[in-house]
Amino acid sequence: MAEEREVNSASFYQFLTEKKLMASRCKKCQALYLPPHPICTKCHGSDMEWVEMKGNGKLAAFTAIAVGTTCTIEEGHDRNNPYVAGIVELDEGPKISGRISGLDARKPETIKVGTPLTAEFPEQEEGKGCYVAFKAQ
Amino acid sequence: MREVAVVGVGMTQFGPSEKTNVELFSEAAMDAIAESNLEPKDVQALFLGNVFCGFEEGQVTLSAFAAADIGVPYIPTTRFEGACASGSVAIRDAYMWVASGAYDIVLAGGTEKALAMGTAYATRTFAMGSDSRYEAPTGITFPGIFAMMAHLYAKKYGIPLEQLKEQMAMVAVKNHHNGTFHPKAHFRKEITIQDVYKSIMVADPLQLYDCCPFSDGAAAIIIASAEKAKKLTDKPVYFAGAGQCSAPPLPNQKDITLVKARQASAKQAYDMAGLSPNDIDICELHDCFTIAEIVATENLGFFDHGEGCKGVERGETQIGGRIPINPSGGLKARGHPIGATGAAQVYEIAKQLRGECGERQVEGAKTGMTDTLGADLCMVCNMIFRI
Numbered sequence: 462m463a464e465e466r467e468v469n470s471a472s473f474y475q476f477l478t479e480k481k482l483m484a485s486r487c488k489k490c491q492a493l494y495l496p497p498h499p500i501c502t503k504c505h506g507s508d509m510e511w512v513e514m515k516g517n518g519k520l521a522a523f524t525a526i527a528v529g530t531t532c533t534i535e536e537g538h539d540r541n542n543p544y545v546a547g548i549v550e551l552d553e554g555p556k557i558s559g560r561i562s563g564l565d566a567r568k569p570e571t572i573k574v575g576t577p578l579t580a581e582f583p584e585q586e587e588g589k590g591c592y593v594a595f596k597a598q
Numbered sequence: 599m600r601e602v603a604v605v606g607v608g609m610t611q612f613g614p615s616e617k618t619n620v621e622l623f624s625e626a627a628m629d630a631i632a633e634s635n636l637e638p639k640d641v642q643a644l645f646l647g648n649v650f651c652g653f654e655e656g657q658v659t660l661s662a663f664a665a666a667d668i669g670v671p672y673i674p675t676t677r678f679e680g681a682c683a684s685g686s687v688a689i690r691d692a693y694m695w696v697a698s699g700a701y702d703i704v705l706a707g708g709t710e711k712a713l714a715m716g717t718a719y720a721t722r723t724f725a726m727g728s729d730s731r732y733e734a735p736t737g738i739t740f741p742g743i744f745a746m747m748a749h750l751y752a753k754k755y756g757i758p759l760e761q762l763k764e765q766m767a768m769v770a771v772k773n774h775h776n777g778t779f780h781p782k783a784h785f786r787k788e789i790t791i792q793d794v795y796k797s798i799m800v801a802d803p804l805q806l807y808d809c810c811p812f813s814d815g816a817a818a819i820i821i822a823s824a825e826k827a828k829k830l831t832d833k834p835v836y837f838a839g840a841g842q843c844s845a846p847p848l849p850n851q852k853d854i855t856l857v858k859a860r861q862a863s864a865k866q867a868y869d870m871a872g873l874s875p876n877d878i879d880i881c882e883l884h885d886c887f888t889i890a891e892i893v894a895t896e897n898l899g900f901f902d903h904g905e906g907c908k909g910v911e912r913g914e915t916q917i918g919g920r921i922p923i924n925p926s927g928g929l930k931a932r933g934h935p936i937g938a939t940g941a942a943q944v945y946e947i948a949k950q951l952r953g954e955c956g957e958r959q960v961e962g963a964k965t966g967m968t969d970t971l972g973a974d975l976c977m978v979c980n981m982i983f984r985i
Contacts, residue, residue, distance in 0.1 A: 496732045524745035525802040531722045533737040546738045556849040569802040592735035
């Protein structure tokens, strides 16, 4: 049962492996947290419940990265094969950073803030489970 | 709180170095101690900024060994970690401890060997400054964060990206020019706007010459009560105010072109000093990327929002301009040994207010400010100094 899992990072990643993007919601004041928080930073309550996000949102900030991090280099990205990353504002309200697919990283001038996006759940390197990324619709 | 002053400063050459973090810091510390007309035994405590000594050298407990290395092993020492603002948060704390009366004379500063890690490993460790549990798989880099800032800035203020890129390049050209006059700067060469455009793309729209380097280096400051300071030097540089503020992980920050942590930190410093941005003659700020300097000049109140880019274009931030920004060459040219950067900024302000900067001297500077920014815009420290 989803609701019974402890509100923490491990549970969040366990849900991602099940292709679910889960936020935590304060039962007392309804504040929504993604990534999940075990403690409500608004009312300081700790009675949280899991809520599944629909996974739809829009691009709030972006860049096309040519000199990447270790994990992206291992994926085959380099100066000739840049990737798009950014901040996504979900329809439910929370913002989360993520890798963005379906946009042309070689033509960043064509990328627009506000572009509709849907969550996807690619696998991380061996044995590390899934992470959340977004795809342009 | 009682009055407190900087009585001596020291700094190593910034750039590649074979020395250890401790050796680098000792060199800067001994210069600062000598300039203060003190001996190491007069130092009552050490506040040392450093971020990655564990990764750089397989070494922690750095502050203890740094004190031992200058011959004062039996004093209280602490390492401060505030990402790229580590040196500044160490100095601000040292200031508070002396102001409180707990100590009369404190050694503070920072040291770093960022180059020792190599680019790939350095990029990996620097990424630890983000909310790494959640952000590591996204592939967002530090240049990437400021690249997003540049895109949002252009959109928010209706500036064509090509125009903003030229204004950003002007920041790099200015800071490299200033750096040619700093004998201890990592880079001492002029560059042109075309050089910036010709450099490789890092994270659109930031090219290599929009980015500061990784550097090795250390800087040290002796902080004393005003009463002691007057006996030690003819040129005490007084703390007028200080501020510090943190922020949540990047996606939870509402508008990254405003850097809320900096606005709050700067306000604390201005309020404590009883000063406003118009009173500042000179500022050393955190130009980790060219867009970062433009945004910082607005966050600190030197320009209205959306006007910082025009200020650079008009030459207002050059030495001799309305508000000279980064006369030392900034992180861009002086270099960015992360834990030492804040201390190098204080070094510059102290030298400038004492009128000892030669060709990069800002004539008549009496009030100076530092600004150091760490991680995903989530750690800021500001200090204001006067003579």
